[in-house]
Amino acid sequence: MKTPVVQPAPIPAASVSEFIATFAVVLAVIVALFLFDTALARVDIRGRKSYAAREFRTGEQLLAQGKIELAIEHLRTASTLDDDNSAYATALAQAILADNRPDAAEQMLLPLLERDPTDGAANLAMARVLAQEGRTEEAKSYYHRAIYGLWPRGAHENRIEARFELIDLLAKINARQELLAELLPIQDDSANTPAQRMKIAHLFVVAGSPQRAVAIFRELLRRNKPDSAAYVGLAEAALSLGDFATARADLVAAQKLSSDSTALQSRIALADSVIALDPTQLGLSQPEQYRRARNLVQMTLKSTRTCLTAQAPQVAVALDSASAFLVSPAPADGRAQSIQQALSVAQSLWGLQRTRCAAAPPDGVLALIQNRIAQ
Amino acid sequence: MAAIKLGALPPRLRKLVEDLRRKEDRLSLLLSLVIGALVGLVVVAFILLTGRLSALMYPAGGAGWRRVLVPTLGALATGYLLFKYFPLARGSGIPQTRAALFMHDGRISLRSVLGKFACCSISLASGIPLGREGPAVYMGSGLASVIAQRLGLSRLQVRSLIPVGGAAALAAAFNTPIAAVLFALEEIMGDLHAPVLGSVVLASATSWMVLHLVLGDSPLFHVPGYHLVSPWELGAYAVLGIVGGLASVVFVKLLLWLRARFEKLPRASLWIQPVAGGLTVGLIGYFSPQVLGVGYDQVERVLNGDIILKVVVILAALKILATSVAYASGNAGGVFGPSLFIGAMVGASVGAVAHLLFPTLTAGPGAYALVGMGAAFAGIIRTPLTSVIMIFELTRDYTIIVPLMISNLIAFYISQKLQRVPIYEALAQQDGLHLPHRTSDAQPELLRVSTATRDAPLSLNPDMTVSEAAERVTDTVFESWPVADELGLVGMVRARHIEAAVNQGRVDMTVARLMQIARRSAGIRSVDLPHVHNDQPLSRALARMRDNGHKVLPVVSRANARIMLGVVTFADIMKAYGVESADELDYREHPDL
Numbered sequence: 001m002k003t004p005v006v007q008p009a010p011i012p013a014a015s016v017s018e019f020i021a022t023f024a025v026v027l028a029v030i031v032a033l034f035l036f037d038t039a040l041a042r043v044d045i046r047g048r049k050s051y052a053a054r055e056f057r058t059g060e061q062l063l064a065q066g067k068i069e070l071a072i073e074h075l076r077t078a079s080t081l082d083d084d085n086s087a088y089a090t091a092l093a094q095a096i097l098a099d100n101r102p103d104a105a106e107q108m109l110l111p112l113l114e115r116d117p118t119d120g121a122a123n124l125a126m127a128r129v130l131a132q133e134g135r136t137e138e139a140k141s142y143y144h145r146a147i148y149g150l151w152p153r154g155a156h157e158n159r160i161e162a163r164f165e166l167i168d169l170l171a172k173i174n175a176r177q178e179l180l181a182e183l184l185p186i187q188d189d190s191a192n193t194p195a196q197r198m199k200i201a202h203l204f205v206v207a208g209s210p211q212r213a214v215a216i217f218r219e220l221l222r223r224n225k226p227d228s229a230a231y232v233g234l235a236e237a238a239l240s241l242g243d244f245a246t247a248r249a250d251l252v253a254a255q256k257l258s259s260d261s262t263a264l265q266s267r268i269a270l271a272d273s274v275i276a277l278d279p280t281q282l283g284l285s286q287p288e289q290y291r292r293a294r295n296l297v298q299m300t301l302k303s304t305r306t307c308l309t310a311q312a313p314q315v316a317v318a319l320d321s322a323s324a325f326l327v328s329p330a331p332a333d334g335r336a337q338s339i340q341q342a343l344s345v346a347q348s349l350w351g352l353q354r355t356r357c358a359a360a361p362p363d364g365v366l367a368l369i370q371n372r373i374a375q
Numbered sequence: 376m377a378a379i380k381l382g383a384l385p386p387r388l389r390k391l392v393e394d395l396r397r398k399e400d401r402l403s404l405l406l407s408l409v410i411g412a413l414v415g416l417v418v419v420a421f422i423l424l425t426g427r428l429s430a431l432m433y434p435a436g437g438a439g440w441r442r443v444l445v446p447t448l449g450a451l452a453t454g455y456l457l458f459k460y461f462p463l464a465r466g467s468g469i470p471q472t473r474a475a476l477f478m479h480d481g482r483i484s485l486r487s488v489l490g491k492f493a494c495c496s497i498s499l500a501s502g503i504p505l506g507r508e509g510p511a512v513y514m515g516s517g518l519a520s521v522i523a524q525r526l527g528l529s530r531l532q533v534r535s536l537i538p539v540g541g542a543a544a545l546a547a548a549f550n551t552p553i554a555a556v557l558f559a560l561e562e563i564m565g566d567l568h569a570p571v572l573g574s575v576v577l578a579s580a581t582s583w584m585v586l587h588l589v590l591g592d593s594p595l596f597h598v599p600g601y602h603l604v605s606p607w608e609l610g611a612y613a614v615l616g617i618v619g620g621l622a623s624v625v626f627v628k629l630l631l632w633l634r635a636r637f638e639k640l641p642r643a644s645l646w647i648q649p650v651a652g653g654l655t656v657g658l659i660g661y662f663s664p665q666v667l668g669v670g671y672d673q674v675e676r677v678l679n680g681d682i683i684l685k686v687v688v689i690l691a692a693l694k695i696l697a698t699s700v701a702y703a704s705g706n707a708g709g710v711f712g713p714s715l716f717i718g719a720m721v722g723a724s725v726g727a728v729a730h731l732l733f734p735t736l737t738a739g740p741g742a743y744a745l746v747g748m749g750a751a752f753a754g755i756i757r758t759p760l761t762s763v764i765m766i767f768e769l770t771r772d773y774t775i776i777v778p779l780m781i782s783n784l785i786a787f788y789i790s791q792k793l794q795r796v797p798i799y800e801a802l803a804q805q806d807g808l809h810l811p812h813r814t815s816d817a818q819p820e821l822l823r824v825s826t827a828t829r830d831a832p833l834s835l836n837p838d839m840t841v842s843e844a845a846e847r848v849t850d851t852v853f854e855s856w857p858v859a860d861e862l863g864l865v866g867m868v869r870a871r872h873i874e875a876a877v878n879q880g881r882v883d884m885t886v887a888r889l890m891q892i893a894r895r896s897a898g899i900r901s902v903d904l905p906h907v908h909n910d911q912p913l914s915r916a917l918a919r920m921r922d923n924g925h926k927v928l929p930v931v932s933r934a935n936a937r938i939m940l941g942v943v944t945f946a947d948i949m950k951a952y953g954v955e956s957a958d959e960l961d962y963r964e965h966p967d968l
Binding site: 037041044096 | 392393396409412417423430435522593598600675676680681
């Protein structure tokens with residue numbers, strides 16, 4: 001190191017003893033100051049943390065009461081006073097998100113996640129922000145990090161909550177395969193409440209696995225007292241499986257247990273319609289089967305024309321084929337073959353509609369029957 | 376201080392101490408460590424005590440009237456203390472530090488340091504919107520000075536420790552050890568190449584370490600990772616540089632204007648003047664509490680994107696007004712912190728507008744607040760290099776460095792154009808002090824040897840006899856003459872030595888032998904060639920002339936020191952400095968010149 005002094009210094013005026021005494025005093029002051037500062041810093045930190053905790057509690061209460069702006073103020077104070085506590089900053093970000101400012105919430109969460117990428121709460125908050133912003137792929141990734149991240153308290157409950165939120169997101173975007181993949185690990189979790197199991201069963205229906213849903217609903221009915229919602233769930237699963245008679249029976253059972261039967265009445269009416277129109281129902285005569293199959297072609301053609309035009313060659317061929325079938329006379333013999341032909345025409349039209357129409361086909365009688373035929 | 380009997384000291388300890396005092400390198404190393412630790416601890420105590428005091432003055436959920444009363448009473452208390460006991464503790468501390476360095480041989484009294492500590496603690500805790508960094512620099516430099524004086528160090532040693540203490544203080548106050556080093560050199564010393572660099576670095580690092588030991592590892596501001604969204608965004612940052620520069624000029628001019636007005640008031644009112652600042656701050660704070668105090672919590676909010684355009688614009692304007700009045704009226708505290716606050720608000724305003732107009736091309740307003748801090752700092756304090764490094768250290772975010780440099784330079788340029796005298800220098804001038812500044816220091820350094828170099832005369836040959844040489848050097852104004860063989864320059868011979876040899880009848884002696892005798896008689900054993908290079912400052916040439924006694928020096932190539940490019944004479948150097956009469960001097964008649 002270069003000396004800051006330019007010219008060679010003679011022995012300075014102070015005596016050796018004064019020199020040593022000065023150094024001794026300075027060192028003593030350093031030690032004393034260090035002790036003083038450390039004690040003062042401890043008091044300061046303790047005071048700040050305690051104040052921050054109070055502010056955090058107030059903020060949470062205000063948030064629960066829906067007073068978002070006030071809650072943000074208190075949570076922000078808590079977060080500023082105790083910046084080591086990521087829970088405060090995460091809560092603040094959640095409140096800002098509730099204030100419909102996902103950009104600001106995201107900015108708050110980024111440094112937290114940079115500091116600790118395994119922070120479960122921060123990952124969950126970020127997933128919520130991204131989900132609200134419509135960035136579902138990124139949101140899914142953060143939900144997974146939240147599920148497998150670290151939670152200082154209530155790890156299991158928080159992970160379940162994160163998984164359910166992810167499941168809801170997947171159901172919302174109709175990602176059936178991923179939804180099924182998320183449902184499978186938690187279907188047998190004994191810690192799930194009946195309400196959660198009911199939700200899982202419903203989501204199994206959405207994910208295209210109604211058999212699993214049936215098993216869960218039956219188990220719920222076996223373990224708990226008869227419940228209208230469980231019967232409705234069973235009915236939905238039965239509809240999805242194409243077992244329309246069972247579905248109707250379950251709906252009737254649900255209606256008996258329910259105080260408000262208006263909604264159930266419409267579902268029963270739907271089940272009745274399906275039963276009346278289903279050409280694959282057992283015990284029908286061949287002419288009746290043929291009549292129903294022909295009716296199905298007519299309904300499918302009508303539904304298809306609402307969203308498709310004959311401009312594409314493949315669509316034109318399918319529409320022509322269906323129209324030709326409908327104008328052709330009823331066959332005198334070989335009805336089984338004609339029934340098959342009708343079902344085939346209806347299926348191909350339905351397939352086109354599903355793949356080419358922008359809007360998904362309505363979940364009604366036609367869809368249920370087509371699903372049944374597809375099975 | 377208790378005296379220790381010299382006789383009671385063990386001889387080995389006594390020898391050790393005496394050795395230490397003689398060997399300045401070691402003493403400097405030791406003092407840097409000690410000053411770094413002491414200053415770091417004092418600054419930490421200052422920060423913590425101010426915080427505790429502030430918490431007492433503003434309890435949670437306190438009534439609004441406190442925001443009017445507390446700054447007013449705080450200003451009244453400090454005003455009286457400053458007037459009665461600590462007149463040097465008024466204001467920032469940076470001009471006072473520089474005054475001590477350049478006018479008082481680095482002497483600062485312990486009383487001033489204690490006064491600065493007490494007055495600034497009260498002032499800042501009561502909500503006066505001034506910064507703690509300038510006062511910390513004064514305290515650090517003061518402590519270094521006090522220690523050096525008590526150790527009985529030389530005048531130069533005391534002076535050299537001023538930037539050491541200043542850097543240590545800033546490293547602890549701002550948590551920016553590198554920027555502290557740069558600031559000490561760039562602002563306090565006014566010379567980035569000052570020879571105290573090593574000591575300053577060591578003290579700054581020690582102080583920073585102490586800060587972390589006591590308060591833990593946490594940056595002053597937690598900032599999300601910002602980045603440049605599009606190259607077009609640099610245009611928005613350039614606009615920020617312009618706005619930041621203009622805001623800096625408004626702030627500095629307003630502060631200086633108000634200070635000049637206050638200085639015209641009767642001297643007897645000096646103790647009550649700070650109350651005007653305190654009351655103004657209180658009234659502003661009643662409606663806008665964010666303006667009170669240093670305001671770093673508000674800065675952090677803005678840096679994290681919590682911005683409402685109207686609010687940040689108002690806060691920038693109110694802070695400029697409140698800080699100007701508070702400082703001008705004579706309260707204790709600096710302008711470092713307020714510069715960052717103003718910059719953050721101005722940056723956030725520009726950023727919010729830019730993001731509103733070009734949402735896909737620009738980052739959020741938080742990024743602009745960050746860059747705005749640097750721009751305002753560069754514009755107000757006028758240390759562009761320090762400001763870039765400081766923002767980087769404050770936020771530990773490297774990605775924003777290019778926009779930061781662009782904005783800083785633009786703000787610095789605008790500020791320099793519209794407000795020629797930097798703030799600290801202008802404040803010192805208002806106090807009647809004319810301290811050296813970077814521009815004035817740098818000016819002579821612009822005078823290089825090349826500006827005074829003239830063509831070399833025909834060289835003498837070392838094998839030439841003295842009588843032949845005497846014929847060549849007749850009627851010359853050169854006091855010394857170059858001697859060269861076939862490989863190039865070998866040295867310089869004085870004309871008066873040749874003349875003396877001729878007078879003594881030693882006409883057959885060779886020039887080489889004469890040079891050898893001259894060297895020996897001067898006690899020079901080395902055969903090193905006295906020389907300078909064209910790119911060296913003229914002051915270096917003067918120093919070389921002083922060292923070897925020649926009034927003429929060869930200017931040689933850096934690639935080969937035996938290739939002579941010309942000569943530089945004492946008279947030419949004087950002429951280059953504007954001392955015209957030196958041109959008329961005749962060295963032969965005045966050999967002592």
